[in-house]
Amino acid sequence: MDIERWRSRLPVKRASDGEVIGWTVAHRSHASAPLDEQEEGYLVDAVNPVGITVAQGVPIETAVAHLEERGLASLSAPHWTKAPLPLAPETDLIAPQDDWQWRRVLMTQLDDNRVWIRPAYPSWPERLLEIPLPIPADDILRPDSPADSD
Template identity: 85%
Template sequence: MPKSLSAPGIFEKVDIERWLSRLPVKRASDGEVIGWTVAHESNTRDEYDEGYLVDAVNPVGVTVARGVPIERAIEHLEDRGLASLSAPHWTKAPLPLEPETDLSAPHDDWPWRRVLMTQLDDNRVWIRPAYPSWPERLLEIPLQIPADEILRADSPDNSD
């Protein structure tokens, strides 16, 4: 059974073993981190065994490829790691979104909303609504990295 850590208001459950397994993937030309590999949830093998599978995640923690050999994960990140940051993502958020909104603890009545990433540093990513209402037009909200518990790359059925 994997070790986990719970923290109220942050993430419901973080798989510590999976988190500790992450390794940075850097672009060869300049050394910029283009993503991470993390142990795939189905692994029962040691990371040095042949056939060990990983997930490729972009710099904010959103999965780009699931359950692939490490060499394939690196290829996915070289091809789509940084590019995936410019694609719209979705999060549960109220309308209107306000600066103090805690997106890590969504309410059941919040709709899925399309958001765009505007800035990124080593610890945070800033997002804004893709289709802002008038009060949201200048709003940017920082999220701690990894933000994979808050952001999703694929559109839910009931999104804008």
């Protein structure tokens, strides 16, 4: 994610307990313009706690509704990343190599700064492996299969 966009984020908290269920970030068309949330037609992207877009280019109220409905639930869905086989603890997924393949991964833990992932279908050496990624991780993780989009 563009770090300037990430800096524009505002937390969206669940009303019942105050847990952050996602963020609103400036929509890409507004990323270079001065940000004025009171401006008519101001749009945001709703992103889950990891930084992956749940709804794009919507009014703030709609973004909040999407995050209430799908923000935390989207974390349990499988995601895709470029990774070697087998994946090793020291693998830097931020800088994928050309010979790496798309692999399905699952998120296992989350804190304020990192998300841990593991292969969805681990090989024997990967069976206990979890790798931390910095947040936002939308440059590393994809919510859709690469076969469906590229």
